Amino acid sequence: MRLSAPRPQVIAREGQVVEAIDTQSPLDIRGLSVTYGEKPVVFSVDFTVPAGGMVAIVGPNGAGKSSLLKAALGIVPRLSGEITVFGRPIETARGRIAYVPQRSSVDWDFPARVLDVVMMGLYRQLGLWSLAKGEHRSRALAAIERVGLAGFEERQIGQLSGGQQQRVFLARALAQGADLYVLDEPFAGVDAATERAIVSVLQSLVAEGRTVLAVHHDLATVPAYFDHVLLINVRRIAAGRIAEVFNAENLQATYGGRLSLQQLPELDRNRS
Amino acid sequence: MSWDVLFAALTLTAGYNAAVVAVGAALLGASAAGIGTFVLLRKRALVSDAVSHATLPGIGLAFIVMTAFGGDGRSLAGLMAGAAVTAALGLLAVDAITRRSRLSEDAAIGAVLSVFFGAGIVLLTIIQTMSAGRQAGLSSFLLGSTAGMLFSEAVLITVASAAGVVALYALRRPMILVGFDPSYAAAAGYNVRRIDLAMLLLALVITVIGLKVVGLVLIVALMIIPPVAARFWTDRADRMVLIAAGLGALAGFVGTAVSASAHQLPTGPVVVVTAFVLFCLSLLAAPQRGLLASTLRFRAFEARVHERQGLLAIARGEAVYDRFTLAVLRRRGLVRPDGVPTLIGRGAAAAALRDEARWEAYRRLEPGSPLLGRYDGLTPIETILAADQIAELDRRLALRVAAP
Amino acid sequence: MSAEFVQLSLVPLLVGILAAVTCAIPGNFLILRRQALLGDAISHVVLPGIVVAFLVTGQVTTWAMLIGATVAAVTAVLLIEAVRRLGRVDSGAAMGVVFTTMFAAGVIILEQSSARSVHLDVEHALYGNLESLVWLAADGLHAFADPAALADLPPALPRLLAVLAVVVAFHVIFWRALVVATFDEGFARMVGVPVRATSAALIVLVAVAAVAAFEAVGAIIVLAIFICPPAAARLMTDDLKRQVAWSVLFAMLASVIGFFLAAEGPAIFGSENAVSAAGMIATVSGLILGAAVLFGPRRQRAGTPSGV
Numbered sequence: 001m002r003l004s005a006p007r008p009q010v011i012a013r014e015g016q017v018v019e020a021i022d023t024q025s026p027l028d029i030r031g032l033s034v035t036y037g038e039k040p041v042v043f044s045v046d047f048t049v050p051a052g053g054m055v056a057i058v059g060p061n062g063a064g065k066s067s068l069l070k071a072a073l074g075i076v077p078r079l080s081g082e083i084t085v086f087g088r089p090i091e092t093a094r095g096r097i098a099y100v101p102q103r104s105s106v107d108w109d110f111p112a113r114v115l116d117v118v119m120m121g122l123y124r125q126l127g128l129w130s131l132a133k134g135e136h137r138s139r140a141l142a143a144i145e146r147v148g149l150a151g152f153e154e155r156q157i158g159q160l161s162g163g164q165q166q167r168v169f170l171a172r173a174l175a176q177g178a179d180l181y182v183l184d185e186p187f188a189g190v191d192a193a194t195e196r197a198i199v200s201v202l203q204s205l206v207a208e209g210r211t212v213l214a215v216h217h218d219l220a221t222v223p224a225y226f227d228h229v230l231l232i233n234v235r236r237i238a239a240g241r242i243a244e245v246f247n248a249e250n251l252q253a254t255y256g257g258r259l260s261l262q263q264l265p266e267l268d269r270n271r272s
Numbered sequence: 273m274s275w276d277v278l279f280a281a282l283t284l285t286a287g288y289n290a291a292v293v294a295v296g297a298a299l300l301g302a303s304a305a306g307i308g309t310f311v312l313l314r315k316r317a318l319v320s321d322a323v324s325h326a327t328l329p330g331i332g333l334a335f336i337v338m339t340a341f342g343g344d345g346r347s348l349a350g351l352m353a354g355a356a357v358t359a360a361l362g363l364l365a366v367d368a369i370t371r372r373s374r375l376s377e378d379a380a381i382g383a384v385l386s387v388f389f390g391a392g393i394v395l396l397t398i399i400q401t402m403s404a405g406r407q408a409g410l411s412s413f414l415l416g417s418t419a420g421m422l423f424s425e426a427v428l429i430t431v432a433s434a435a436g437v438v439a440l441y442a443l444r445r446p447m448i449l450v451g452f453d454p455s456y457a458a459a460a461g462y463n464v465r466r467i468d469l470a471m472l473l474l475a476l477v478i479t480v481i482g483l484k485v486v487g488l489v490l491i492v493a494l495m496i497i498p499p500v501a502a503r504f505w506t507d508r509a510d511r512m513v514l515i516a517a518g519l520g521a522l523a524g525f526v527g528t529a530v531s532a533s534a535h536q537l538p539t540g541p542v543v544v545v546t547a548f549v550l551f552c553l554s555l556l557a558a559p560q561r562g563l564l565a566s567t568l569r570f571r572a573f574e575a576r577v578h579e580r581q582g583l584l585a586i587a588r589g590e591a592v593y594d595r596f597t598l599a600v601l602r603r604r605g606l607v608r609p610d611g612v613p614t615l616i617g618r619g620a621a622a623a624a625l626r627d628e629a630r631w632e633a634y635r636r637l638e639p640g641s642p643l644l645g646r647y648d649g650l651t652p653i654e655t656i657l658a659a660d661q662i663a664e665l666d667r668r669l670a671l672r673v674a675a676p
Numbered sequence: 677m678s679a680e681f682v683q684l685s686l687v688p689l690l691v692g693i694l695a696a697v698t699c700a701i702p703g704n705f706l707i708l709r710r711q712a713l714l715g716d717a718i719s720h721v722v723l724p725g726i727v728v729a730f731l732v733t734g735q736v737t738t739w740a741m742l743i744g745a746t747v748a749a750v751t752a753v754l755l756i757e758a759v760r761r762l763g764r765v766d767s768g769a770a771m772g773v774v775f776t777t778m779f780a781a782g783v784i785i786l787e788q789s790s791a792r793s794v795h796l797d798v799e800h801a802l803y804g805n806l807e808s809l810v811w812l813a814a815d816g817l818h819a820f821a822d823p824a825a826l827a828d829l830p831p832a833l834p835r836l837l838a839v840l841a842v843v844v845a846f847h848v849i850f851w852r853a854l855v856v857a858t859f860d861e862g863f864a865r866m867v868g869v870p871v872r873a874t875s876a877a878l879i880v881l882v883a884v885a886a887v888a889a890f891e892a893v894g895a896i897i898v899l900a901i902f903i904c905p906p907a908a909a910r911l912m913t914d915d916l917k918r919q920v921a922w923s924v925l926f927a928m929l930a931s932v933i934g935f936f937l938a939a940e941g942p943a944i945f946g947s948e949n950a951v952s953a954a955g956m957i958a959t960v961s962g963l964i965l966g967a968a969v970l971f972g973p974r975r976q977r978a979g980t981p982s983g984v
Binding site for chain 2: 898
C-alpha cells in the first residue's frame with residue numbers, strides 16, 4: 001500500500017544546513033510483512049529512513065530485525081510490502097545500497113584474500129567479464145586503508161580475527177561507493193578498537209551526506225552512535241529521533257518488560 | 273508381470289519360502305524406516321548412503337577370504353560380516369575427514385561413498401576373473417534380488433530384521449529425546465554423542481541386513497522415503513517412527529511381491545518406487561500437513577494478513593493500491609469494485625484500528641505480560657483478554673485522545 | 677607406441693583423463709558451495725535421463741543423452757526443492773527421496789523396455805565401461821589423421837573433448853559471478869550478480885559433465901572424480917585459481933595411475949585379466965585425497981593458522 005510520495009528530508013547539523021544528497025528518502029518501507037511458515041516475524045511495518053541519518057534498528061532477539069533488513073532488500077521473500085529506494089522501486093535501485101551482512105553468513109575458510117573480498121564490492125563497475133584495472137585496485141586499497149586494515153590486503157580471510165573480518169565487510173561496502181549503507185549487527189563480537197574504528201567510518205560517511213542504517217544489538221551505545229532509531233518487536237513500536245523516542249516507556253514496550261533499566265541510567269531522565 | 277504370482281505373493285500363498293521372504297522384507301522395511309526416522313531427525317540422512325556404499329569392498333573381501341579358506345564364498349552371514357567391517361571403516365573415514373580437515377561433511381560423504389564403491393567394484397572384477405561364474409551372486413548385492421534366495425538366507429534376514437526392530441524399541445526413548453531436542457537431552461544428562469553413535473551403528477547393521485533384499489545402492493531410500501512420508505502425518509517423533517515403520521513394512525512387503533512376479537526386475541528399485549508411491553499419497557492426502565491442506569491454509573493466512581493491512585489503511589484514511597489486498601477486500605465485501613470501502617468495510621476497518629490501538633495500549637500498560645506473545649497481527653485482543661481488562665484499555669485510550 | 681596400445685588402450689586412457697578433468701573443474705565449486713551431494717544426486721539421475729532420451733529418440737546419440745540428462749537434472753533439482761519445502765526436511769533428506777526414486781525408476785524402465793542394448797546396461801550404468809572403448813580401425817598414432825580410421829573412433833572421445841571445452845569456457849566467462857555468488861549469496865544478489873542463473877548454469881554443467889563421463893565410469897564412480905581431486909586440491913592451497921589447477925593435476929594423476937594399475941596391475945600378480953578401470957580410478961583418487969587429508973599443507977580449518 002502506498003502513501004503519497006515521501007516527504008523530503010533535510011538534516012541540519014550543528015547550526016550548519018546540509019542538504020541531503022537526494023531529496024527523497026533513501027529507504028521507504030510500507031506495509032512490510034515477513035513470515036516463516038505461518039509465524040509472522042515482521043508484521044505491517046512502515047518506516048522511512050531519513051536521508052543523511054545514522055539509524056539504528058533495535059529490538060529483542062528473534063524479533064525480526066535481520067528479517068526486516070533482508071526482506072526489505074529483497075534477499076529473502078516478503079509476504080507483503082512496498083519498498084522504494086530514493087523514490088524508485090528497490091528492484092531498480094539496488095546499486096545505491098551497500099549491504100554488510102552478518103559475519104556468520106559466510107564461510108571464512110573460503111579461499112580468498114582480503115583484497116579479493118573487497119574487490120567483490122566493485123562487481124557493479126566491473127560486471128561479469130571486464131578485467132580489473134589499476135584504478136579498481138586502488139579503490140579497493142583505499143577502502144581497505146579507510147577501515148584501518150592497511151597492509152592486510154594479501155592476508156587470507158580465514159586468518160583474520162572477528163573484528164578484522166567485520167572491517168573487511170565494511171571495506172567491501174565502501175568500495176561500492178553507495179549512498180545508503182545497510183549493516184546487520186556490525187558490532188556483534190568485535191573488539192573495542194574495531195568498534196571505535198567502524199563507528200568512526202560510519203560517522204564519516206554520514207558527514208559526507210550518506211545514510212547509515214544498522215541493526216544494533218547493544219542498547220547502551222545507541223544514543224552515543226546513532227541519531228535515529230526504529231524500535232521493533234514484530235510490529236513497529238516506535239521510530240524517530242533518539243531524543244524523542246528512545247525512552248524507558250518505548251523500550252519496555254519493545255522488550256516486553258524484560259529489560260533492566262539500571263543498565264541505562266540516562267534513560268530515566270527521559271521517562272515520559 | 274504375472275498377476276497370479278503377484279496375488280499369491282501378496283496373500284502369502286506362494287509357498288513357505290516366499291512367505292518368509294515377504295515377512296522378512298516387511299520387517300526389514302520396518303526396521304530400516306524406523307532407524308531412518310531417527311537419522312532423519314538428526315539430519316544425517318545421507319551419511320547412511322556413504323555407509324551402504326562402503327559395504328561393497330567388504331562383501332568382496334569376505335568372499336575372497338571365505339573362498340581362500342575353502343568355504344562357500346557366498347555364505348550370507350559371512351558376506352554380511354565383511355560388509356559391516358568396511359561399512360564401519362567408511363563411517364570412521366567420514367568422521368575423520370570432517371574432523372581432521374577443512375572439508376565439510378557433504379564432501380566427506382560423497383568421497384567415501386564413491387571411493388569405497390569404486391574399490392568394491394575393483395574387487396568384484398578381480399573375483400570375476402578369479403572364479404568365473406562363482407561370483408555371479410555378488411553383483412546382486414548392488415540392486416537387491418529376492419529371486420533364488422535360499423531359505424536359510426530368508427530366515428537370517430527375517431530374524432535379524434526382527435532383532436533390529438527390537439533394538440529400535442529398546443533404544444527408542446533416548447533416541448527420540450535426542451532426535452527431538454538434543455540440547456534438552458544433553459541437559460538432562462544423556463550422552464548425546466554416544467546415543468548418536470549407537471544410532472548410526474544400528475543403521476549400519478540394518479543396512480547390512482538389507483543388502484540382499486534391496487541392494488546397497490538403494491537401501492538408503494528405505495531409510496529416507498518412509499520417514500519423510502511419515503512427516504506429513506505427524507510432527508511428533510514417536511508417532512513418526514511408528515508411521516514410518518508401517519510405511520516401510522508396506523513398501524518392503526508389496527515391493528518384494530511385485531518383484532517376484534516380474535522376473536526381470538531387481539528387487540531394490542521396485543521397493544523404492546513402492547515407497548515413493550506411498551510418499552506421494554501421504555504428501556497429497558494427509559490431513560493438516562498434506563500438500564492440499566497446507567496450501568489452502570497458507571493461502572487463507574496470506575489473505576488474512578492482507579485483509580488486516582488493508583483495513584488498517586482504510587481506517588487511517590490511506591488509499592489502498594496493492595492489487596492483491598484490494599482483491600481480498602473486494603472478495604469479502606469490504607470494498608466496492610471501484611475500491612471505495614463499503615459500510616461493512618468501514619466498520620471492520622474501525623474495529624481493526626481499535627484492536628491495534630488496544631494491543632498497543634496493553635503493550636505499554638503491561639510490557640511483561642506473557643499474553644503479548646500471542647500477538648501476531650491477526651488475533652483480536654478480545655479473544656485473549658477479559659471484558660473488564662479491555663474496558664480499562666479503552667478508558668486509557670480515551671484519556672490519551674482527550675489529553676492535549 | 678604399439679598398434680595394440682592405440683587400438684585397445686589409448687582411447688580409454690584419454691577418455692578417462694578427459695572425464696576426470698571435465699568433472700574435477702566444476703567439482704571445485706560443488707565443494708565450496710557445499711553441494712557435493714547435489715553432485716551425487718545429479719550423477720544418479722543421469723541414468724533415467726539417458727534411458728528416457730533413448731526411449732524417445734530410439735538411439736544413443738550425443739544430443740539425446742545431453743538433453744535427457746539436463747532435463748533429468750533440472751527436474752531433480754525442482755523436485756528436491758519441492759520435497760524440502762513441503763516435507764519440511766533438510767536438503768540431504770529431500771535429495772535422498774528424489775534421486776533414489778528417479779534412479780530406481782530408471783533401472784526399472786531400462787530393464788523392462790527394449791532399452792537394453794550394448795550401450796545401455798544396468799551394470800555399466802553403475803560402473804561404466806571404459807575398457808570397451810576400443811578403436812580397432814587404428815594401427816598407430818597416425819590414425820588420428822586418417823579420416824577412414826577416425827570414423828571408427830569411439831564417439832565418447834570427441835564428445836568429452838567438446839564438453840571439456842564448454843566446461844572450461846563456462847568457468848572462464850563466469851568466474852567472477854561464480855566466486856562472488858559462492859562466497860556470499862546475499863551480498864551477490866545486492867550487487868547484481870545473476871545468482872539464480874549462475875546456480876542453474878552450474879547444475880546444468882554438472883549434469884552435462886556427468887553424462888559425458890557416464891559412459892566411462894558410470895553413475896556412482898563419477899562422484900569420485902567430481903569430489904576427490906578438488907577436495908584434495910582444497911587442502912593444498914588457499915588460492916582458488918591454484919586450487920583449480922591442483923584439482924586438474926590430481927584428476928589426471930588419478931586417471932592415468934588408475935588406468936594403468938587396472939590394466940597392468942593384475943599382471944604383477946600373475947593374472948591375465950584386467951580389473952575395472954573406473955573402480956581403480958576412483959580408488960586412486962581416494963588415496964590421493966587420503967594423502968591430502970593427512971599431509972596437505974592447508975588441511976586445517978581456519979582458526980588454526982599454521983603460521984603467522
